[in-house]
Amino acid sequence: MAVNPMYHQTSQRMEEELDWIRRAQRDPECFGPLYKKYHEQIFRYIYQRMDDEETAFDVTSQVFLKALNNLHRYEYRGVPFSSWLYRIAKSELYQSFRDRKAQRTVNIDSFQLHGLIEEMEEDDKELNRKKLFDCIKLMKEKDVQLIEMRFFEKRSFREIGEVLGITENNAKVRAFRSIEKLKELFHTTKTNYEDQKN
Amino acid sequence: MKIKKINLDRKPISSEYIQKKQDFQQLMTIYRKQTIPVWKQPLFYGVIGLASITTVVVTYLIPINPTPIEKKITSKNEIIPTISSADNELFTVVSTESVGRDEKIQNNEPSQKRKSEASEVQIIDLDQPIEGLTYEGSVSEKRVDRKTGFLPSVSGFSQGDIPLDMLCNSEGIIVGDGTEIKSFKVFYSVGMSEKTQIVSGNKIPDGVCVDLKKSGFDQMLFITEIAGVKESKSVNVPSMNLWIIIG
Numbered sequence: 001m002a003v004n005p006m007y008h009q010t011s012q013r014m015e016e017e018l019d020w021i022r023r024a025q026r027d028p029e030c031f032g033p034l035y036k037k038y039h040e041q042i043f044r045y046i047y048q049r050m051d052d053e054e055t056a057f058d059v060t061s062q063v064f065l066k067a068l069n070n071l072h073r074y075e076y077r078g079v080p081f082s083s084w085l086y087r088i089a090k091s092e093l094y095q096s097f098r099d100r101k102a103q104r105t106v107n108i109d110s111f112q113l114h115g116l117i118e119e120m121e122e123d124d125k126e127l128n129r130k131k132l133f134d135c136i137k138l139m140k141e142k143d144v145q146l147i148e149m150r151f152f153e154k155r156s157f158r159e160i161g162e163v164l165g166i167t168e169n170n171a172k173v174r175a176f177r178s179i180e181k182l183k184e185l186f187h188t189t190k191t192n193y194e195d196q197k198n
Numbered sequence: 199m200k201i202k203k204i205n206l207d208r209k210p211i212s213s214e215y216i217q218k219k220q221d222f223q224q225l226m227t228i229y230r231k232q233t234i235p236v237w238k239q240p241l242f243y244g245v246i247g248l249a250s251i252t253t254v255v256v257t258y259l260i261p262i263n264p265t266p267i268e269k270k271i272t273s274k275n276e277i278i279p280t281i282s283s284a285d286n287e288l289f290t291v292v293s294t295e296s297v298g299r300d301e302k303i304q305n306n307e308p309s310q311k312r313k314s315e316a317s318e319v320q321i322i323d324l325d326q327p328i329e330g331l332t333y334e335g336s337v338s339e340k341r342v343d344r345k346t347g348f349l350p351s352v353s354g355f356s357q358g359d360i361p362l363d364m365l366c367n368s369e370g371i372i373v374g375d376g377t378e379i380k381s382f383k384v385f386y387s388v389g390m391s392e393k394t395q396i397v398s399g400n401k402i403p404d405g406v407c408v409d410l411k412k413s414g415f416d417q418m419l420f421i422t423e424i425a426g427v428k429e430s431k432s433v434n435v436p437s438m439n440l441w442i443i444i445g
Contacts, residue, residue: 028229032222040216047211051203057219061228068229094199103202110207129206137201144201 017081025071035064038082042089048153049093050102059096063089083162090163106136106144108152116151120183135185143178150175348375350424350435352402359441362410365419370401377426377433385420386442388413396423416443 017037023030042063047056066088074084096102108116117124117132136144149155149163161171349356353368371379379400386393388409397403410419419442424435 029226031226035222035225036220039220040213043216043219044211051205053211061225064225065228068225069232097199104199105203105205106201107205107208113206133204136204139201141199 014080018076021071021074021076021081024068025074028068028071031064031068031071034081038085039064041082042085045086045089045153046093048107048148049105050096051105052102055096055102059092059102060089062092066092080162083165086163087165104141106148106152112152112154116147119151119179120186122186131186131189132182135182135189138185139178139182142174143181146171146175146178147182348373348377348435350379350421350438352438352440355440356438357440359443361443362407365402365410365440365442366404366407368402370399371421371424371435371438372400373426373428373435375428377428377435379424379426379435382424382435383422385422386410387417410442411444414444416441418442 017034020030020033024034039060043056043060046059046063047053050056050059063085067085070088074081097104113129113132114124117128120128120132122128136147139147145164146160149160150157155163157171157175158168160166160175161168164171166174350371350373352360352371353364355364371382373379381396381398382400384395384397384402384406386406386409393409395403395406406419410417418439420437420439422437424437426433426435
């Protein structure tokens with residue numbers, strides 16, 4: 001299931017959204033429609049990366065509070081309002097990790113994991129899963145992000161680009177490089193595991 | 199950010215459950231309750247801004263103590279010691295026979311007579327009122343009729359404003375008591391620099407007039423170290439400064 005079914009909008013929806021934004025900038029009480037529209041997807045983005053549900057709701061509230069406080073600074077320049085919200089969400093998420101309110105977690109389901117192992121051109125075995133988890137823990141945050149968004153959240157490259165503030169092409173290249181790094185790490189780890197087995 | 203944990207097949211949360219957790223009113227309550235730091239409030243900047251502007255106005259626009267130099271320059275009408283190397287210079291008559299050369303005697307005491315070895319020396323204090331000296335005309339006309347006086351003048355001007363042509367087309371520096379001017383020093387501005395000339399005789403040199411005209415702006419002309427001869431005796435004549443009007 002795609003995490004963000006409402007991401008792709010028609011131009012009419014975008015116009016409607018811009019109207020909401022302008023009204024909310026004049027009167028914060030008019031922020032309601034935007035809150036309602038984006039609350040779920042921001043929550044899922046945050047909850048995907050942490051373990052505790054209540055903390056995820058708290059951080060989500062923080063995101064919208066910060067958005068309200070800084071709404072006067074938002075200016076539409078072809079980037080959807082959601083991208084701006086995601087940047088705030090990322091900032092608040094990492095702040096919660098630094099404040100030790102939450103710990104960085106990767107949540108995967110079996111179906112998504114299977115897809116990733118296939119991408120790695122490996123067999124979906126228990127050993128490979130275990131090694132894959134270990135490799136993910138060893139990877140840098142920026143690479144984990146790309147793998148999460150592409151394989152676990154099933155986002156398009158365009159969405160990934162807008163969330164990270166990069167072009168769609170750049171998102172493709174980065175995602176490709178992250179998978180290559182994971183493969184390299186996996187094969188190195190595989191060698192170690194085989195040595196131990198032997 | 200180090201990965202602490204990986205969860206496999208965590209129980210998903212439904213959209214309905216997430217929507218139930220939405221609470222826009224609570225968000226607005228928290229938003230309204232936020233306290234703005236004092237330094238971020240508009241009133242703070244209003245007060246600070248006003249104080250800053252007041253400070254700037256007081257510092258730069260209201261003069262507190264005019265400089266002594268400005269006072270001297272603006273005091274064109276006063277008979278004051280000239281801006282020269284010898285301030286408070288007194289007029290002395292020194293006998294060349296007894297002394298051998300000219301002497302300057304500086305003394306702040308009122309008019310007094312002092313006897314030298316060979317002759318009587320009269321010291322006149324310029325700070326004291328001088329008999330027979332009057333101002334004529336308005337502030338802009340500072341021409342003084344003092345042909346009988348002992349102060350030097352040019353075209354009748356001893357101090358104050360004098361048109362350039364009157365300076366340059368005059369008989370030169372004249373002292374009313376018959377003192378013959380032998381030499382003097384003239385000091386004036388040329389562009390960004392200053393010029394000093396030692397002149398023989400009593401006439402303002404043409405070169406000085408040309409320089410003054412070229413400068414194109416009104417300025418002070420200092421005439422100092424005026425040496426003269428009266429009744430075969432060398433005398434030092436008081437300095438004078440004139441405000442030259444070019445236009």
